[in-house]
Amino acid sequence: MSTTASSLGNSSYIDVLEVVATEKFIEKPESNIVVKSLNGDDFEIIRNRKKQLLIIYPSGIIVEPGNHLTPTQVLKTPRVKFNGDRNKYYLLVMTDPDAPSRAQPTLREFVHWLVGNIPGDNVCSGETIIEYVPSAPPQNSGDHRYTFLIYEQPGQIEFDEPRISNTSISGRPNFSIRNFANKYGFGEPIFGNFYQCQYDDSVPMIYSMLGVVL
Structure with missing residues (x-):
């Protein structure tokens, strides 16, 4: 069963974020899992990270490491x-290493979201490089691992990447967060999380938004 914000009581949305971040993730590092690129092709689950990235969808769903969500639950x-330092800048990425399938990942990685120059943990104040698009795994392609990572930047950066809207697929397939991190002098990811997802009936609508012909 997926954890939802509503299952955590009657607190306000931001209170729920604070409670979960404090009680579940920061104080229990042994439960943390990060997915990161090791050699540009293989993804491995790394356990026992100090901290875990907290992700809550407007549907009320909370991402827990490896839990199974549906495209409908992650539309927005x-x-x-x-736990970012307010005096530092960070980069957030969401990618799918299993595109178009885990068995044949010829489009690895498909980047769903990229935000840089995040001051502290204020993602809304960061610079959106690639706008968010929801999970849309092809029919009969099995589970996809949708991976969120946070990198600490060496400072504020002037990114020279093209900006990609949420109605465009251009520049998303065959992205490499490893190469991107190396280009801008990032170290290893310091926060992370991921969920798994399969096709559902909302996927054709997402493809239509991106101009993909089925």
Whole structure:
């Protein structure tokens, strides 16, 4: 069963973020999991990270490491929280290493969301490079791992990447967060989380939004 914000009591939305971040993720690092690129092709689950990225969707769903969500549950841009230093800048990425399928990931990675120059943990104040698009795994392609990572930037950066809207697929397939991180001098990711997802009836609508012909 997926955890939802409503299952955590009658607190306000931001209170729920604070409670979960404090009680569940920061104080229990042994439960943390990060997915990161090791050699540009393989993704491995790394356990025992100090901190975990908290993601809550407007549907009320909370991302827990490896839980199974549906495209319908993740249609809208989530709220993201992590224990960032207010005097530093960070980058958030969401990618799918299993595009178009885990068995044949010829489009690895498909980037769903990219935000840089995030001051502290205030993602809304960051610079959106690639706008969020929801999970849309092809029919009969099995589980996809949708991976969120946070990198600490060496400072505020002038990114020279093209900006990609949420109605465009251009520039999304065959993205490499490893190459991107190396280009701008980032180290390893410091926060992370992921969920798994399969096709549902909302996927054709998402493809239509992106101009993909089925």
